[in-house]
Amino acid sequence: MPTSVDYSGYFQQMLGGVSITVQMLLWSFVISLAIGTVFGILRTGASGVVQIPLTIYISIMTGVPSLLILFIIYYGGSGVLTALLGYDRSFDVSPFSSGVAAIAMVNAAYVCDLVHGAIRNLPKGQFEACTVLGLPRFHAWRLILLPQVFRLALPGLVNIWIIILKETSLVSLVGLSDLVTVAKTAGGATSEPFVFLIVASFFYIAMSTLTVPLANRLERRLNRGQTPVGA
Amino acid sequence: MRDISTPQTIDVSLRDVVKHYGPFQALKGVSLEVAKGETIVICGPSGSGKSTLIRCINQLETHDSGDIVVRGITVDGTPANTRDVRIEVGMVFQQFNLFPHITVLQNCTLALRLLNKGTKRLNEEKAMYYLERVRIAEQAHKYPAQLSGGQQQRVAIARALCMEPPVMLFDEPTSALDPEMINEVLQVMEDLARGGMTMICVTHEMGFARRVADRCVFMADGEIHEIAPAEAFFDAPESPRLRGFLDRILPSTAHS
Ligand SMILES: Nc1ncnc2c1ncn2[C@@H]1O[C@H](COP(=O)(O)OP(=O)(O)OP(=O)(O)O)[C@@H](O)[C@H]1O
Ligand SMILES: [Mg+2]
Numbered sequence: 001m002p003t004s005v006d007y008s009g010y011f012q013q014m015l016g017g018v019s020i021t022v023q024m025l026l027w028s029f030v031i032s033l034a035i036g037t038v039f040g041i042l043r044t045g046a047s048g049v050v051q052i053p054l055t056i057y058i059s060i061m062t063g064v065p066s067l068l069i070l071f072i073i074y075y076g077g078s079g080v081l082t083a084l085l086g087y088d089r090s091f092d093v094s095p096f097s098s099g100v101a102a103i104a105m106v107n108a109a110y111v112c113d114l115v116h117g118a119i120r121n122l123p124k125g126q127f128e129a130c131t132v133l134g135l136p137r138f139h140a141w142r143l144i145l146l147p148q149v150f151r152l153a154l155p156g157l158v159n160i161w162i163i164i165l166k167e168t169s170l171v172s173l174v175g176l177s178d179l180v181t182v183a184k185t186a187g188g189a190t191s192e193p194f195v196f197l198i199v200a201s202f203f204y205i206a207m208s209t210l211t212v213p214l215a216n217r218l219e220r221r222l223n224r225g226q227t228p229v230g231a
Numbered sequence: 232m233r234d235i236s237t238p239q240t241i242d243v244s245l246r247d248v249v250k251h252y253g254p255f256q257a258l259k260g261v262s263l264e265v266a267k268g269e270t271i272v273i274c275g276p277s278g279s280g281k282s283t284l285i286r287c288i289n290q291l292e293t294h295d296s297g298d299i300v301v302r303g304i305t306v307d308g309t310p311a312n313t314r315d316v317r318i319e320v321g322m323v324f325q326q327f328n329l330f331p332h333i334t335v336l337q338n339c340t341l342a343l344r345l346l347n348k349g350t351k352r353l354n355e356e357k358a359m360y361y362l363e364r365v366r367i368a369e370q371a372h373k374y375p376a377q378l379s380g381g382q383q384q385r386v387a388i389a390r391a392l393c394m395e396p397p398v399m400l401f402d403e404p405t406s407a408l409d410p411e412m413i414n415e416v417l418q419v420m421e422d423l424a425r426g427g428m429t430m431i432c433v434t435h436e437m438g439f440a441r442r443v444a445d446r447c448v449f450m451a452d453g454e455i456h457e458i459a460p461a462e463a464f465f466d467a468p469e470s471p472r473l474r475g476f477l478d479r480i481l482p483s484t485a486h487s
Contacts, residue, residue, distance in 0.1 A: 125328035132289055132322040133342040133394065134314060143341070144330050151332070225332045225374030 010186035010196065017182035018203060024099055024168040024178065025207075029161055031104035036111020040149075041141065043116040054112075061109035067170055070102035074174045077101075099171035106167075107160055114160070118152035119145070151222040158215045162208050179203060240267045241300075242398055242429040243288060248297035250283055257283045259453040260297065265431060267397075270424040272440040272461075273433045275450035276476065281433040284450070285400045288431070289320045302397060321391030325403040327383045329375040329390070335362070336371040339390045354393075361389040365419045381412025385419055392423075399423065401432040437481055441465055449473040 039057075042050050061069070077093035122145065130140035150157070172181040183200035187193030243265040250258040257280045265271050273281050286292040288299060290306060290313045299306035301316045330338050339358035340351075348354060362368040365385035367378075375383050384404055391399060401420065405413040417439045424430055424443045434440065440447050440461055447464040449457040449472070456470045465481075468474045 123326070123328070125324055125326050126330070128291055128324065129328035129330070131291060132317060132320075133390070134317045135342055135345055139345045143333075143345075147332050222332070225334075225376055 007190070010190065013182050013186060014179065014196070014199065017177055017179035020177060021168050021179040024096070024103070024171065025165050027100045028103040028107065028164050028168065031100065032107035032111050032164070035104065035108035037115050037146070039108060039112035040115025040119060043112060044119050058109045058112060061106045066102060066106045066167055067173065069106055070098060070170055070174060073102050074098040095171055095174040095176035098174060099168065099176060103164055103167050107164055110160055114153045114156040115149055118149040121152055122148055147222060154215065154219055154222060158211060161211060165204065165207055241265065242267045242302055243431065244300045246298045248287060248294050248299060250287060250292060250294045257453050258294070261455055263448065263455065263458070265429060267429055268427045269445045270430045270443055271432065271446055271448060272444040273431065273448045273450060274435055274440070279450040280453040281450050282402050285402055285431055285433060288400060289317055289322055318394065319396055320398045320400060321394060321396035322400045323384070323387050323391055323402070323404050325406050327387045329383055329387055331375050334372050334374055335386050338375065338386060339393045342394055358393055361392040365389045379412060380408045381415045384408065384416045388419055398429045401430065401434065403433050405434065405436060435480060437465070449476065
């Protein structure tokens with residue numbers, strides 16, 4: 001029978017797992033948001049040269065299980081990098097970076113769809129006003145169009161944030177000590193799997209719940225100026 | 232309005248402008264010359280190509296053939312000329328198209344700021360000057376949705392004026408407004424016209440046309456059917472289509 005001292009050591013380890021899970025969440029979300037936004041903007045353009053590879057990319061990323069993408073990157077990634085960047089060096093793809101890459105690439109496809117849909121829902125007049133004022137295109141997107149796009153896409157983006165939070169647990173299958181891995185190991189070692197797995201579950205629930213007030217704050221910020229007349 | 236004592240320079244010239252949307256011909260060879268300081272009113276039935284015509288001038292639509300020259304710049308679709316023309320031409324839309332998430336003042340200073348026109352203070356002073364000219368300076372720190380339609384449209388006019396364009400295009404600027412707000416916008420436009428701005432206005436406000444327009448243009452089916460000074464346009468229309476159009480939109484006592 002393990003003593004409570006042993007338990008506290010395991011909970012310490014779980015804090016380390018939490019840290020890895022949170023880092024994966026932040027990196028994956030930021031990268032998928034950035035890539036997905038750029039792709040979403042490109043998707044609204046007319047040029048077929050961009051549309052075809054984008055369509056292929058999106059059907060792969062939304063059609064293939066994330067786990068498979070992770071395995072492909074983790075087990076195949078170093079070979080591909082070596083082939084691309086030269087045989088004189090060897091490239092190791094760490095579990096962390098392949099996890100971030102896989103989750104970001106998959107969710108970038110979903111962000112792309114969301115952003116693309118939101119752009120199409122913006123009034124055409126917003127684009128025309130930017131055009132006739134002669135606003136440089138990059139700044140028009142940055143200051144005028146994207147803030148409105150993100151306002152429209154916010155509920156969907158919050159969903160993606162929570163999906164990514166849960167998907168980070170996939171990296172336990174390539175040997176990274178995220179929260180799920182640590183909980184499983186601790187549970188096995190102490191023959192008390194239930195305790196540790198429940199604690200881990202509570203962490204995910206707490207993180208999702210924490211998202212709500214954060215999203216509300218962001219929503220208030222993005223909704224600036226949306227007050228109807230007289231309000 | 233035009234000052235007839237000065238020699239006439241042409242600010243906007245269109246020659247045989249043709250525009251298709253797919254197989255549909257929206258402009259069938261339109262020609263029009265607008266002198267510096269002149270106010271032109273364009274009217275005509277829905278779908279006649281009025282919006283298409285003025286949107287070709289600042290290349291919101293690209294024309295298929297014909298020549299468009301704005302203050303010496305040939306509008307030929309090259310990026311540099313398109314950019315130059317848009318600096319010369321301001322535009323006001325039916326739906327105002329203010330940016331909803333920034334204040335009235337920021338709407339007005341944004342383009343100045345991004346095009347590096349001056350210091351923050353100078354830009355704000357300029358914006359406040361034009362907001363005062365459209366009589367809405369006291370609302371500068373509100374968001375567009377907090378204003379009435381008429382106020383929003385006046386802000387949109389001020390926003391365009393901040394770039395100090397010599398030519399202004401108006402596409403049915405009062406059509407989305409409640410009746411009691413129409414006059415405040417027309418009054419601002421009239422002040423502009425009397426101040427010497429070159430203006431091309433698509434509008435069905437015939438009182439404004441009579442009072443302010445130097446010439447009126449009647450379009451139907453992608454063609455200009457009649458161009459005449461305001462008085463002749465209303466009192467002695469030549470083409471039967473214009474006569475029919477005026478009969479339909481004017482109160483029956485307005486002309487005989
Ligand atoms: N983007 C477009 N694609 C296809 N057809 C168009 C497009 N824009 C306009 N049209 C067509 O071209 C014709 C002229 O349109 P335009 O908007 O210039 O008319 P208008 O005189 O401004 O009419 P309204 O008084 O209703 O504003 C119409 O028949 C319209 O259906
Ligand atoms: Mg129109």
